[in-house]
Amino acid sequence: MCGRYLLSSPIDIVRRAFRVDDPPPNLAPRWNIAPTTPCLVVRRDESGRRRFAMLRWGLVPAWARDISGASRMINARGETVAEKPAYRDALRKRRCLVPADGFYEWPEQGEDRRPVLFRQADGAPMAFAGLWESWRGGDGAVLETFTIVNTEARAALRAYHHRVPIVLSAPAQEAWLDPSRDPMEIVTAAPFEDFAATRVSARVNSVRNDDPGCIEPAGPLPPTTPAPTTTARKPGDPRQSTLF
Secondary structure (H helix, E strand, O other): OOOOEEEEOOOHHHHHHHOOOOOOOOOOOOOOOOOOOOOEEEEOOOOOEEEEEEEEEEEOEEEEOOOOHHHEOOOOEEEOOOOOOOOOOHHHHHHEEEEEEEEEEEOOOOOOOOOOOEEEEOOEEEEEEEEEEEOOOOOOOEEEEEEEEEOOOOOHHOOOOEEEEEOOHHHHHHHOOOOOOOHHHHOOOOOOOOOEEEOHHHHHHHHOOOHHHHHOOOOOOOOOOOOOOOOOOOOOOOOOEEEO
C-alpha cells in the first residue's frame, strides 16, 4: 500500500517528465506527504491535454454523505477496484497520475520497523496510478479528492510489505489516462519495480516532519524475508488502512 510518499524534484523536471504544458505551479518540495493533504496530480482535460491539479488525498465518492471516510480511502485495492461502488465510476471516467519521487513502506517482519524508502533506480520521478472524484457539500462547495491504486507486491518488495502502489511505465501512463482503454489491463499487470531501497529515519512517522532529514539513510536494510499476504498493524503504526 502507500501511506506516505515524497515529491521534492523541481517542478520543471516534473512538468517535463509528465509532459504537462501548464505553467509550473508554485509547489514547495515535500518529503513526507501524508493523507488528507493537497497533492499534485496529472489528469486530462476535455481536449485530452494533460493538466496539473491539486487534489486532497483520500477519496470521497460523489454520493458520500460527508467526508469523514476519506482517511480510510487513501488506497484502492487494484484487484477489486472495478467492483467497489466507491471506485468503479472513477475507474471508468476519472483516472489520474500521481507524481512522486518515492514512497515509504514500514516492514511487516522483524523488530526494526523503521521505514524503507523506495525510489526509481535512476532517480527520476515516478507515476502512481490514481483515481479522482468530485464531491459537493451541503453548502455547494466542491471538493476534489484522489486515491492511489495498489496491488500485491512481487517477491522483490514482499520482503518489506505485501502491497505496493501501482507504478506506471511511460506507455502505461498514457494508457491509464486514455478513457477508451480498459484500465484493468494495467491494474492486473505486474507492477513496475525498478526500485532502489534505502532504510530511512523514523522521523517519517510524524507528519510534522517534512524536510530532507526524512530521507537520510539510517542503517542497513532489514532481512529480505518475504512478508505474508496479510498482517495486522501494530498499535501506533503510521500506515493508513486500505478500504477493500
